[in-house]
Amino acid sequence: MLKISRNKFEGLVARAIETLPPFFREKLQNVEVVIEDAPGAEMLEEMGMDPKRDTLYGLYEGTPLTERDSTEAWQLPDKITIFRVPLLEDCGSEKELVEEVQITVVHEFAHFFGIEEDALEEMGWD
Numbered sequence: 001m002l003k004i005s006r007n008k009f010e011g012l013v014a015r016a017i018e019t020l021p022p023f024f025r026e027k028l029q030n031v032e033v034v035i036e037d038a039p040g041a042e043m044l045e046e047m048g049m050d051p052k053r054d055t056l057y058g059l060y061e062g063t064p065l066t067e068r069d070s071t072e073a074w075q076l077p078d079k080i081t082i083f084r085v086p087l088l089e090d091c092g093s094e095k096e097l098v099e100e101v102q103i104t105v106v107h108e109f110a111h112f113f114g115i116e117e118d119a120l121e122e123m124g125w126d
Contacts, residue, residue, distance in 0.1 A: 001085075001088050001089045002088045002089075002091055002092075002093075002094065002097055003088075004088060004094070004097065006084070009035065009084050009087075009088075009101075010035055012097065012098055012101045013033065013035060013082050013101060013105060016101050016102045016104075016105035016106070017033065017105055017109075019102065020105075020106070020109060024109065024113070027065065027113070028109070028112075030075070030077045030078065031062075031077060031078045031080060031112060032077045032078070032079045032080070033079075033080045033081075033082070034079065034080070034081050034082070035081070035082050035083075035084055036081055036082075036083055036084070037084055037085045038083050038084070038085040038086055039056045039059070039081075039083055039086075043056075043059075044056060055086040055089075055090065056083055056086060057082070057083055057086055057087050057090075057100065057104040057107075058080065058081060058082050058083065058104040058105070058107060058108040059080070059081045059083075059108065060078070060079075060080050060108045060109075060111035060112055061078065061079045061080075061081070062076075062077070062078025062079060062112065063075070063078065064112060064113065064114035065112065065113055065114055066113070066114030067114065078112055080105075080108045080109065080112065081108075082101070082104060082105065082108070087100055087101060087104070
């Protein structure tokens with residue numbers, strides 16, 4: 001497992017967000033980004049994943065922009081969670097970690113914008 005401090009990892013996530021195109025960054029209102037160590041087994045099972053075999057790098061929780069009702073005056077922030085330990089365990093180098101964090105951030109923000117898994121795969125973000 002790579003040895004990267006939590007602060008340095010947070011910096012990688014922040015830089016990945018900064019590299020999103022300005023048009024997308026401007027739309028990132030009411031979105032909370034958190035970093036957690038790892039998803040729990042219960043969370044993985046609820047998502048239909050096998051905790052012994054499957055891993056999760058990131059998770060988007062909220063209502064995608066494409067599904068929002070413009071008449072809603074107030075809503076809780078959407079949440080994007082980046083899971084640090086699975087990324088550190090699966091990446092063999094810091095360069096690979098930087099790339100995988102970038103992919104994960106793009107992937108989760110794409111869900112915020114209403115882009116589904118199949119479209120992400122077609123764009124090469126799988």
